[in-house]
Amino acid sequence: MYDYRDTYASTSLYVDHNNEKGFIYGVFVATFVEEIDAYCDKCLNIRSLNPNKYFYRAIRTFPYAMLATSWYDLSSEHAELRQQYGENEEIDTSDTVKIGQAYIGIPVHRFEVTSDNILINPIVEWVYPFLVVNNTTTLFSYRENLGLDSMCGDIKMLNNIPESFINIIKNDSVHNSNTLENPSSNDQYFELSLPMWKEFLPQTPLKSESLVEMAFWGGERIEIDPSKIDSYSDDEIRAIFKWSPDIPNMIEQAKNNLPEIYKLLCGKPASFPMVGLKQFRDPGNTSRATFQAIVVADSVLSPVDRYWIYPAGSVGVSFSVGAMIDDLLSTFMRGMQLSKKTPTVLHPSFGFSMEIASKINNVKAIQIFHD
């Protein structure tokens, strides 16, 4: 094993890591196990000379994706880890950044494969087929250290919801809430823009295009005290998520099959182990990978203080389609029937926001592919 040679451009973010002073706004969206299986087969169940130690599959009992944006005022390596590994004395690669990110996260099952090709010991890990960050130090760390196929974009955050977005939601026939007419000081709006080709044509320039808008109207949100969540009965928890017929079902599924998601929905610290495909092209033959490995990391999300639930009519999400992410979004939100001409409105069953901190550690390559 050779020493990694640090340079001015190296980043050691996310080799062991703390995110502090953060918050998350998110929604859960129903998706399709066939599509998740296809994604797993393409990006994780890779055929190679060495037998696969693991096999990934959608979680049949929880076919939901989380669309969320999270922000941290402070994102930095563990100081004690830097001492443990001994930073290069010549070059200090410690990084402390402020980050905003938007993503689609999907829980999947990782099975161990026995020598008899039997799948055993399923554990839950999260894949991030769509992940955008707003600074390049984090971008390079996500890609090169965690193996997350991330992109760099701009995420705008406003405390008031633009009229143009309200009109998009109003014009959608399914939406019949009057929440939109009542602005509140707790309203929150996000707009994600990404450099992309709107259409795949040789003369199309890559430019920043608005892709996702997401708004949370604060007028009817309900604050939940995580310290008292244990005292709630199951019926009371169901009552909190009363606005949609889907919600009790989803909560029940989470409680029975994915206790960590259930914990998060109850405002408690929850583990979200992540998995990515770390790969780099061979410079001599760019259709091949000179390195390809499945990388996993532990990630613990800790709600630190405030937690709110937003009823169905208080959350709005719209997508504008661009060629670069068309297939990704239509894969995981097949029911949306994305339109190329007008923004497509999504109707989440509920939304949530909470103040959080998170920790990422135990990053390791669990399978390296050979050919």
Added chain:
Amino acid sequence: MPEFVQTSATQELPTPFHFPGVKAWVFMFEISMGPVKRYCDTYLNLGDPRRRPFVYRPMPLYPYATMMVLEYPIMVSADRNPAVDPTFAARGFMSQKEVLIDFPVLRHGTRLDNFLSDVSLEFAVPFIVVDNATSAISGREIIGFQKIVGQIDIETIVGKSALGGALHETGFTTSVNLPGYDSAGSENELEHLVRFMDIKTGPPVPGVGASPNSGSIMTLFDTGLAAKTFEGAAGLYDLVNKLACGTLPNLQQMVALKQFRDPSSPKSAIYQAITTASPRYYNVRDIKYYNENDVYICLRDKGSLSDITKALFDRDSIHSKNVQWLDQGDGSNKIVIKPALACSFTSEIDYDEQSILYTYVSPDDPRGGRPTGNMISPWLKPWMGFWARR
């Protein structure tokens, strides 16, 4: 090697790349050999020297580094792999600005049988910044260039002379801001943009600036006729290279250390290899020269940016009057560089040749030490291919 998994959102764009109409400003300046040797030993000559069949050394006969400012109006990945739908060639184009510094290094074999056959003049790139994240990802992950993303402003100043007349270029300016920290190693400071570089020139010659030193190579280019002659020479090189079926050695073979951390042991590399890329400049035109007395280049040696200046300059062994360190009184320095040559040109650039030269460590070969057939000297390569057993 396994197949690279890609989607329509893949950020690591495959080669070949085609960059038409690139505008380049070039500044050559004297550099001491200490930092070049240190760079070679830190980033290129890795591992046990008894196992490694080559060594990289500075080129004392050519003690110059080149700073290039490049403006790419169109960048295209021309990959036509039919397995990817749509092909990258059919997707669209992007633009970028780039600033880099390179210096020559000489590689030769360390055994009797490869001492000459593996000789190659290559250019190491100790600093490179772009303003396009996709370009940075592709450069870092395919070749191993240590590209970072910064803010680059380029302006060609246009005006009239005191006596009036037509508009003409009266100067050129560039500024570069990089993500970094005002104090190195501070845990309480958030990363932000820090000014790293400023370049200003006077008008291209013949112009209204001061005359070049009598010892300067600038005197060669003091007439438009000389500039036209060199433009013709660049075209002639293209023609001769075509007639020679591409066997002329490429003067811009760049070398890099491609490496990635082992996630479970971040001080170690899980992959580490020497790679090369050979940008091909052709149809070079609109060559202009600047009087180096009219050129001001200033780098900031401050906070985390000192990592860059440390790699390029050795303050204790400065022997050149052309690189001055100016103490700013707050622990930072300004480094003012007087170039030996300053010029600009427009060119087409293609990236269609890149390869792994030597693998230090990879999953296939954890103990490392795997040369490839690409080590061979560029002048010998076409003949080796011709005589090779098939």
